[in-house]
Amino acid sequence: MTTQPLSPWLRLLSAAERIDRGPYFIAVRRGLALSLPLIMVGALALLLRNPPTAGMRHALLNAFGTRLDVFCDSVLAGTIGIGALVALFGFADVLAQLHNQRAGHRVVNPTVAAVVVVSCFFTLIASDADASLMASLSLGRGLFGALLVASLGGSLFLKLCGIRRLRIPSHHLSNDLLVGDVLSVMPAGMLTILTFAVLKVAMAWAGWPQLVAAFGTQLEAPYSEVSNSLLFGLGYETAAQVLWLFGIHGPNALYAIHQHILEPATQANVAAVASGGQPQFIFTYHFFAVFARMGGSGGTLSLILALLMSRRTLRGRKMALVVMLPALFNVNEPLLFGLPLVLNPVYAIPFLLTPLVQILIAYAATVADLMPKTGYSVAWTTPALFSGYAATGSVSGAVVQLIGLVVGAAIYLPFVRMADVLSARRSQDVLASLLQIAESPEVSLKGRRCLDLPGDEGRMAVALASDLEGAIKKEGQIFLEFQPQVDCATGRVFGAEALLRWQHPVLGRVAPPIVVALADDIDQIDQLGLRILSLACQQRAAWRDVLPDDFVVAVNLSPRQLLDYAFHRNVIDILHREGLSPTQLELEITETTMLLPDINAIGNLKRLREAGVKVALDDFGMGHTSLHYLRELPLDTVKIDRSLADVSAGSINEHIVRSIASLSRTLNLSTVVEGVETEQQLKRLSALGCDRFQGYFFSRPLAPSVCQQFVLDANLQPLARAL
Structure with a gap:
């Protein structure tokens, strides 16, 4: 058997996914996200400090004076100026969280790990000189060092924390949880910090500062002899982009090239035009700023256009529009550190390639005298x-920019789509994990199921809970599908179960157990339940003149709804508002709902049953409910759980289903078997005395209009089954 080889694109996607899901890159994304509010404020301060035109600068100074510069410099110092430190802290915190998740228990308090790593950073990187210290804290010049120290220091610290001999039993030291966390890993923390202090001494002894300076000199040398050639332009921009990719401000790091090559060429061209001559140099500071850094380094305005073209969700478009405002003025820190582009394996290729292609376009237009x-x-x-x-004095300059933007967007677009695919996969994996947790029977009666979870699941739960609260209150996202219920004795569809659906604007369908668990966590389960009940009754009212009068819509109830003393009145009010007969509604309760019957719950059920509303016991046979509930509760129907639908000959399930069917007939209760998926199941269940069924063998959950047509077709031509 031969396996079809993967296409290059699929191989690239698979490789990017493996890298992107690595702990290091996850920690980078989240660490940089922590600094995003600082970056956005700093970007606005940059625009005020450096407006696009001299007229705007003059107007601002007239309005605010030099106090504006003081204000902007203060904001920049407190935002972008400490961005590397914030990213460092967030990176170390997330790295420790991921380590704890892999270990299955809390090895180390993430805050303690972050504090140790911050100490390592100041021990190794920070200098005594104030100017050098501030530079090492900023996003532009200090981020690479910060992430490098965080990676090395965090990994070393976590490794040492795993050595049992280096841990102090915290219960012997303090009753305070945080104090105990600190003391238990104190030896590991001390060793980590001392290691970086030794490394600092070793670097000084080896002459590391001199080596760095020599490297900068060598980096400049190759370009000096070809300062006006295409090779120079491509080489300089490649070096700048590679540095940016690792979080180092490329143009700042290559300032010697700017000072000795680009700036003199710029001044010479400006002087030539001012004297009526022709400019001589192609590669100037303005050439790179205008044609290769539209939106900022990496041609990120093209990335924003690609984001707007690719992302179909409202949230994706909003994100692109938000970052577009600073990017229009070539401030791309929100994208570099917020998306992020820095150390992002998915965007590495277009981030490097786009400005190079834009340089080629502009260079070709210049050489061709266009x-x-x-x-x-x-x-x-x-x-x-x-x-x-403005830079060329010709409309053709704007046309070349436009062509460069479009070509850049075309380069970025497939990688944006790749990022969308990877993000969707990550989200679906987290949703699958949340679903397992939400469906788990081992849920604390105190605490919350989802909102208090650690890691991605907890973050996803918090975000979804916030969105759910809004979705419950407005139309559109929360809706119902209906799964028909069939009576094989008559061949008629006698009812349908209303099933909750949530179409999230970004994540798509969110599984109902997650929705219910989140609503329970945020105390919105009553509101959600009433919304579902109201939607179900509205739909049954819409079917009034189409489907038979005895067609019943079944709605699931949560335990909390039944505990509300006024619940029965709310149900009756909804029925009256929609003009429905109570007999057209069936309320389903679960075994777990009635495990410990409450007086309000029993009272609500009895009052509703007296009014004519049908009551069904759902998921019967799961093992929680005692049989005496069949006698004590006001029931009309028993719904046999889908786990019992597979009734092979002589199996335990066969004996249980036969007993339930017999007992239900004795108590004058209807039975509905859920989860029937094959004709063989149907035949065996029918032989055991079951007549009413629900499952994929008959129909999946359907949209209201499709369900209506299904019922009409089935009742006009009764379902014929070979029983």
Whole structure:
């Protein structure tokens, strides 16, 4: 048997997914996300500090004076200026959380791990000089060092925490949980910090600062001899992008090239145009700023266009529009550190490739005399298209920019779609894990099922809970599907069970058990239950003149709803509002609901039954309910759980189903078997005395209009089954 080889694109997607799901890259994303509020505020301060035109700068200074610069510098110092430190803390915290999840228990308090790593950072990276210290804390110059220290320091600390001899039993030291966490890993923390102190001394002894300076000099040398060639332009931009990819401000790191090559070429071109001559140099500071860094390093305005073209959800479009505002003025920190682009394996290729292709386009247009060389000074915050015209003095500059933007968007687009696929897969994996938790019977009667979970599940639960609260109150997202219930003795469809559905605007369908668990966690289960009941009754009212009068809609109840003394009145009010007969509604309760019967619950059921509403006991046979509930509760129907639908000859299930069917007939109760999926199951269950069924063998849950047609077709031509 031969296996079809994967296409290159699928192989790339698979590799990106493996890398993207690695603990290191997960920690990078979340660590940088922690600094996102700082980045957005800092981006606005950058725009105020460096407006696109001299006129705007003059107007701002006239309005606010030099206090504006002081204000902006203070904001930048408190936001982007400490972004590396914030990312460092978040990275270490997440790395410890992921380590605890893999271990299956809390090996170390994440906050303690973050504090140790911050100490390692200041021990190794931070200098005594104030200017150097602030530079090491900023996103542009300090992020790479911060993440490197966080990775090494965090890994070392967690490794040492796993050595039993280095742990102090916390219960011997303090009753305070946090104090105990700190003391238990104190030896590991001390060893980690001392290791970095030794490393700092070793680096000084080896002359590391001198090596770094020499490397910078060598980095400049290859370009100096080819300063006006295509090789120079591509090489310089590649080096800048590679540095940015690792969180290092590329243009700042390559400032020597700017100082000795780009700036002199820029001034020479401006002077030539001012004197009526022709500019000589293609590669100037303005060339790169205008044609290769539209939206910021990486041509990120093209990425935003690709995001707008690819993302179909409202949330995706909103994100692209939010980051577009600073990107229009070439401030791309929100994308670099918020998406993030830094250390992102999915976007690495287009991040490097897009500005290089844009350079080739602009270079070709210049060499072919389709566009003048850049000869006018423009602020780096000047928006794209206008900046192309302003820097070249020609509309052709704006046209070349437009072509570069479109080509860049085409480069980014497949990788944006890849990112969407990977994000969707991660989300679906987390939703699957949440579903297992929500369906687990081992749920604490105190606490919450989902909101207090650690890791991705907890974050997803919190986000979904916030969205659910809004979805319950507005139309559209919460809706119902209906699964027909069939009486094989008559061949008629006698009813349908209303099933909750939530179409999340980003994640798509969210499984009903998750919805119910979240609603329970945020104390919205009563509101959700009434919403479902109201929707079901509205639909039954819409079927009034189409389906038979005895057609019943069944609705599931939660335990909390029955505990509300006024619940029966709410149900009757809904029935009156929709003009329904109580006999057209059936309320389903579960065994777990009635495990410990409450006086209000029993009272609600009795009053509703007296009014004519039918009552069904759902999931019967799961093992929780004593048989005396069949006598004590006001029931009309017993729904046999789907786990008993597989009744092979002589099996325990066969004996249980036969006993339930016999007892139900004795008590004058109807039985409905759930989860019937095959004709063989149907024949065996019918032979055991069951007549009414529900399951995929007959129909999946259907939209209201489809369910209506199914019922009409089935009742006009009664279902013929070979029993």
